[in-house]
Amino acid sequence: MSTPRRSSGNNPVRGGGERRVEVAVEHQTFSGPLPHPAILQQYNDIQPDFAERILKLTEAEAAHRHDIVRRAMRLNAIETFVGQIFGLTVALAGFATTVWLGAGRARPLLVEQRWWDS
Numbered sequence: 001m002s003t004p005r006r007s008s009g010n011n012p013v014r015g016g017g018e019r020r021v022e023v024a025v026e027h028q029t030f031s032g033p034l035p036h037p038a039i040l041q042q043y044n045d046i047q048p049d050f051a052e053r054i055l056k057l058t059e060a061e062a063a064h065r066h067d068i069v070r071r072a073m074r075l076n077a078i079e080t081f082v083g084q085i086f087g088l089t090v091a092l093a094g095f096a097t098t099v100w101l102g103a104g105r106a107r108p109l110l111v112e113q114r115w116w117d118s
């Protein structure tokens with residue numbers, strides 16, 4: 001009787017032959033708001049209207065998401081407009097104050113009074 005020998009792949013070798021192990025792995029990826037159609041069919045096998053209910057749920061979720069994006073865009077536009085109005089108001093107020101002070105209608109804020117001016 002011969003003793004088992006090991007090959008480079010750590011598979012025991014008896015009588016000069018190698019033991020081979022083959023492994024097959026299958027991987028599928030499906031991305032999207034809905035399950036894969038085969039999975040939807042399996043839902044229908046559980047209860048006849050499950051796939052229809054999942055479709056309605058997905059449609060409602062998409063409509064909700066679109067509504068949120070639409071509202072966010074509208075509020076962003078309003079916020080931008082209000083910010084521009086406030087910026088224009090501050091700029092015009094600064095310009096008006098400069099003109100008012102430059103026209104000599106207002107006295108300077110810091111007036112140094114000297115002994116010979118009194």
